[in-house]
Amino acid sequence: MNLTLYVWRQKDAKDSGGFEKYTDECKDISEHMSFLELLDVVNERLIEKGKMPIAFDSDCREGICGTCSMVINGRPHGPWKKTTACQLHMRAFKDGDVIYIEPWRAKSFPVLQDLMVDRKALDDIVQAGGYISTNCGSAPDANSVQIGKEIADAAMDAAACIGCGACVAACPNASAMLFTAAKISHMNTLPQGKPEAGKRTLDMVNAMDQAGFGNCSNHLECEAACPKDIKATVIAEMNRAYAKASLTKR
Amino acid sequence: MNLDAKIPEGPIAEKWENAKFSYKLVNPANKRKFDIIIVGSGLAGGSAAATLAELGYNVACFCYQDSPRRAHSIAAQGGINAAKNYQGDGDSVYRLFYDTVKGGDYRSREANVYRLAQVSRNIIDQATAMGVPFAREYGGTLANRSFGGAQVSRTFYARGQTGQQLLLGVYAGLSRQIKAGKVTMFTRHEMLEMVTHEGRAAGIVTRDMVSGKIESHAGHSVIMASGGYGNTFYLSTNAMGCNVTASYRAYKKGAGFANPCYTQIHPTCIPVSGEYQSKLTLMSESLRNDGRIWVPKNKEDCKKKPEQIPEEDRDYYLERKYPAFGNLVPRDVASRNAKLMCDEGRGVGATGFGVYLDFSDAIQRLGKKLVEERYGNLFEMYERITGDDPYSTPMKIYPAVHYTMGGLWVDYNLQSTVPGLFVLGEANFSDHGANRLGASALMQGLADGYFVIPYTLGNYLGSEKPEKISTDHAVFKEAEKSCKDRIEKLLAIDGKRTVDSFHKELGLIMWEHCGMARNESGLKKALELIPALREEFWSDVRVPGSGANLNQSLEKAGRVADFLEFGEIMCRDALTRDESCGGHFREEHQTEEGEAKRVDEKFSHAAVWEYKGEGNEPTRHEEPMTFEHVKFSSRSYK
Amino acid sequence: MSWFGKYIRSSVGAKHLMAISGLMLVGFVLAHMLGNLQIFKGQAAINAYAVQLKSLGGLLWIMRGGLVLAVLVHIFSAIRLSMLNSAARPVKYKKVKTDKSSFASRTMLWGGIIIVLFLVFHLAQLTLGGGPLQENFNLVDEFGRHDVYNMTVLGFKNVAVSASYIVAMLALCIHLSHGVTSLFQSLGLNHPKYNGMIAMAGPAIATLVLIGNCSMPIAVLAGWVKATV
CATH class of the missing domain: 3.90.700.10 (Succinate dehydrogenase/fumarate reductase flavoprotein, catalytic domain)
Structure with a gap:
């Protein structure tokens, strides 16, 4: 198939950037390619023409590392549900399609180059409290605390987050609440995480606010965009935990 | 090359205890005086960084990804083995040890494997404490499954994403130490050179992949946990960024590289x-x-x-x-x-x-x-x-191609042939022999990082008392210059072919001649093709842009340049290992039914390659593998 | 109390403020509607109800005070959050496709503005007695009570007044359909067992308010409820 791409090109964080149109480079595209392989092919052709290839993040290319990050025709990771950009395949498109590719857009995710953004803000949120403070060596036997299957499954549902930031990209307010809440829910749900639940919730929400993300107005676009199907109910859990911690924690 | 494995005295079950007791300790107040450099933030590197920081060392941790949470350990699906015997089905430390040595086709070091089986139990406890949501039974106890044909159910799992969950557990602990100021995390940094001083590991030179800046980092010890080299084949299940550069740079600075032909x-x-x-x-x-x-x-x-x-x-x-x-x-x-x-x-x-x-x-x-x-x-x-x-x-x-069993040679203490350079996880050669069992990679990475290196590193620092040299020292300046020169050289070629086209071609050569089945003539052919391709690369590659900012083509070019040299060592090793064992199948050595045939009397050893300078053939050394507990036998699935 | 300031300034605290003030306002809207629906019982009933309300004295003022506070908090938070949200994405997308957000969720701010404008008119007309229909405000019934019945009916007989009222109720309905469900989410009131019900609560209450409130102007315009003067 032949396609027309409009790709956001931006030299570095300071550059103002703009869209570039590509048509010659996107001819004879196989429907079996993944979306990132399309970009690989375009890049090979650009280099052969002596132009700079399109910079984009990707690593595992099997939908688990959370590195790839691009908004494809107005949707983070593109049109398929529960699918990262690397797992999106060109069967999703047809000959003659026009595709817009943009980076994640958020103040807290500054563009580094073209489609690559800096997601350090997500690390900062985890560093604020997304852990259980147990030193290596002091752990009790793993079966010493029983954890019901329902609880373990609920924690696992939240823990499935791959930290790609699609929730932020999809949110009309560029809010990181789904990401933050998923981590808080994962840890707070498990008995191991309970001793620090209040402090964790306060600290992580605080870090999220400090990073300059927007607020949640319950559009649920985050839930729709999440490649790992994290449910926005975790945000409600976080809201409850935050109120409890704010009102009771000394 | 000194290949003393430093295996502790005593019966196999007591070796690790004996070793831990004999190790020198570093006084708690002195630990903060030691700076440790860790390359890689996956299960091995991340757990080592977190644990060493908890102990009080100053850690600097480097990864090429934008966050330590994205290391390729994340992609492991199936699970992690541990000799917990929670199912009461006859598992034990000894059985896991036995299965691992046998599965490795008798090419691993017994003492190391035994220790791995021992600490496997602690890993599950530690990971659970860190909040890893392992699958559970309705009653609340941990669930297990049998994996990869094992006769016992010893595999712990978290849906189909055990690797991600374990890595997130490690990342959580690492994040805590970053917040505490004990770990300085360098993301989007690639190690380009290792620096030695008076024969010891003294630090590394990195490139900041965003700003393009070449920087030196000095430490009292360097820990390499940079993963495997499966991407030599271009197509593999590895992540796009996985590369051999860190290991290969260490090899060029004197670290022996063991069994590079073992690929799974x-x-x-x-x-x-x-x-x-x-x-x-x-x-x-x-x-x-x-x-x-x-x-x-x-x-x-x-x-x-x-x-x-x-x-x-x-x-x-x-x-x-x-x-x-x-x-x-x-x-x-x-x-x-x-x-x-x-x-x-x-x-x-x-x-x-x-x-x-x-x-x-x-x-x-x-x-x-x-x-x-x-x-x-x-x-x-x-x-x-x-x-x-x-x-x-x-x-x-x-x-x-999925996993590489070969890697930098390490002794029992996980120290390479360069004093002060330790190697963990897939990057080392030690525990899987010629073939890795399913659900054992995660186990080894975490065993090395959580439970081995914290002891053995202390022993090195406590007994050798290494000095840290300044990054202004001439050895650093030279290393920086060589990195810069290499980048300049790559950019200056301005040829016709893209980096990827070379990588793909190398991959095809490797897959054809050094893949699932190998033979003498094929390997010899590969040993002609690879140098020719390398020569073409250095005269006709096109790397657009500059080194002074983010440049993904340049990053790839540096890695492919190393793959082009490393592929040759893989073939050389495959050629000299004139037997079939585990993942290394030489067509000349098979039974009538087409089964792999080991030649124990000649090849019951680890082959360790020593770099001998530009243009010279590397030297092959041997560390004999002796088996006192696991009896030689050959497999049959008829 | 520094913790309290920190709490309400945080993103989650701000949601709680929105939700609690919203909850108070929804409560008012429902109570107000139930009171007004007495118009269908006739002049005597609704005028008596008005007197009863006024006789609450101090309590009425407390309720009014609470209401004003809720309105101010709701508006102030909305403005603050909108500004923060806008700042969180300085460069907008060229293309945006939405999947789960609704017309209601995306127009909360505009809905709110329409409601505020309506509120000004509504208060002027029916509580303070100002505006274009001032003469109706001074009506009294046979017992000398403020003739709420005729004031309302005469007001609604004016097509422009009824139309603007209905438009405002539509805006309120849309606003509530997202707002009510949303406040459960914001306050963290959820449970897998009840989440389906909660999702329905917004549209259900919003529809109820729309039908209840619009029934009055429609009944007047249709001549089912007639003025007695």
Whole structure:
């Protein structure tokens, strides 16, 4: 198939950037390619023409590392549900399609180059409290605390987050609440995480606010965009935990 | 080259205890005076960084990804082994040890493997304490499954993403130490050079992949946990960024490289669909429990739709050749047979490199619902990638490079031949011998990082009392200059071919001649092709842009340049290891049934390669492997 | 109390403020509607109800005070959050496709503005007695009570007044359909067992308010409820 791409090109964080149109480079595209392989092919052709290839993040290319990050025709990771950009395949498109590719857009995710953004803000949120403070060596036997299957499954549902930031990209307010809440829910749900639940919730929400993300107005676009199907109910859990911690924690 | 493995005294079960007692300790107040450099933030590097920081050392941790949470450990699906015997089915430390040595085809070090089996139990405790949501039974205890043909259920898992969950546990601990100021994390930093001073590891030189800045980092010790070299083949299940540069730079600075020819090929991956293919996706091995593997009996049928091929024209070759194990033969046997079928011209799919994995019998026998329960996620993933629905048409699979057992040589203390340089996880050679068992990679990475290095590093620092040199020292300045020169050189070539085109070509050479089955003439041919390709690379590669900012082509070029040298060592090692063992199959050494045949009297050793300078052939050394506890035997799956 | 300031300034605290003030306002809207629906019982009933309300004295002022506070908090938070949200994405997308957000969720701010404008008019007309229909405000019934019945009916007989009222109620309905469900989410009131019900609560209450409130102008315009003067 032949396609027309409009790709956001931006030299570095300071550059103002703009869209570039590509048509010659996107001819004879196989429907079996993944979306990132399309970009690989375009890049090979650009280099052969002596132009700079399109910079984009990707690593595992099997939908688990959370590195790839691009908004494809107005949707983070593109049109398929529960699918990262690397797992999106060109069967999703047809000959003659026009595709817009943009980076994640958020103040807290500054563009580094073209489609690559800096997601350090997500690390900062985890560093604020997304852990259980147990030193290596002091752990009790793993079966010493029983954890019901329902609880373990609920924690696992939240823990499935791959930290790609699609929730932020999809949110009309560029809010990181789904990401933050998923981590808080994962840890707070498990008995191991309970001793620090209040402090964790306060600290992580605080870090999220400090990073300059927007607020949640319950559009649920985050839930729709999440490649790992994290449910926005975790945000409600976080809201409850935050109120409890704010009102009771000394 | 000194290959003293420093195996502690005493009976095998007491060696680790004895060692820990004999190790020198570093006074708690003195730990903060030591600076440790860690390259890599996966299960091994991340857990080492967190644990050493908890102990009080100052840690600087480097990764090329934008966050330590993205290291490729994340992609492991199946699970992690541990000799907990929670199921009461007869597992023990000794049995895990025994299985691992045997599975490694008698090419690993017994003492190391025993320790691995011992600490495997602590890993589960530690990971659980860090909040890893392992699967549980309704009663609340941990669930286990049997994996990769093991006779006991010793595999712990978290849905199909055990690697991600374990890595997130490690990342959580690491994040805590970053917040506490004990770990300085350098993301989007690539190690380009290792620096030694008076024979000891003194630090590294890195490139900031965003600003392009070349920077030196000095420490009292350097820990390398930079993963495997599967991407030498271009196509593998590794992440796009996985590379051999860190290990290879260490090798060039005097660290011996052991058994580079040991690569593991995974039988159930989604086949290549075209030239544009950038990586291969693994489908869980569990599919072979219910799927039947076949190819058409007649070449002419290969282009037909599978539904059009009648039952009598299908060759269920694994069931035919191995009636006892059928479709459940070990990874290497399944892989090799798929290759044989395709080499006979009976492969299926667009490229002819694929075999069918058919679930129609299973669906008839178990019902679609049960099949969906067991494999629904995998079928969904397969359909997403290929567009075929496995419920109605057979899957197509083909083997792919998955894991590399070889790596930098280390002694019992995980120290390389360069004092002060320690190597953990897939980057070292130690525990899996010539073949790794399923669900053992995660175990080894975490064992090294959480439970071994914190003791052995202390011993090094406590007994050797290494000095840290300034980054202004001439050795750093020289290393920086050589990095800069190399970058300049790559940018200046301005040839016609892209970096990827060279990488793909190298991959094809490696896959053809140093892949699933190897032989003398093929390897010799590869040893001619690779240097020629390397020469072409250095005269005709085109790397656009500059080194002074983010430049993904330049990053790739540096890595491919190293793969182009490293591939040669792999072939050299494969050529000199004139036997078949584990993942290394030499066609000259097989039984009449086509099984791998070891030559124990000549090759019961680790082959360790020593760099001898530009243009010189590396020297091969041997560390003998002796087996006091596990008896030699050869496999049979008939 | 520094913790309290920190709490309400945080993103989650701000949601709680929105939700609690919203809850108070929804409560008012429902109570107000139930009171007004007495118009269908006739002049005597609704005028008596008005007197009863006024006789609450101090309590009425407390309720009014609470209401004003809720309105101010709701508006102030909305403005603050909108500004923060806008700042969180300085460069907008060229293309945006939405999947789960609704017309209601995307127009909360505009809905709110329409409601505020309506509120000004509504208060002027029916509580303070100002505006274009001033003469109706001074009506009294046979017992000398403020004739709420005729004031309302005469007001609604004016098509422009009824139309603007209905438009405002539509805006309120849309606002509530997202707002009510949303406040459960914001306050963290969820449970897998009840989440379906909660998702329905917004649209259900919003529809109820729309039908209840619009029934009055429609009944007047249709001549089912007639003025007695």
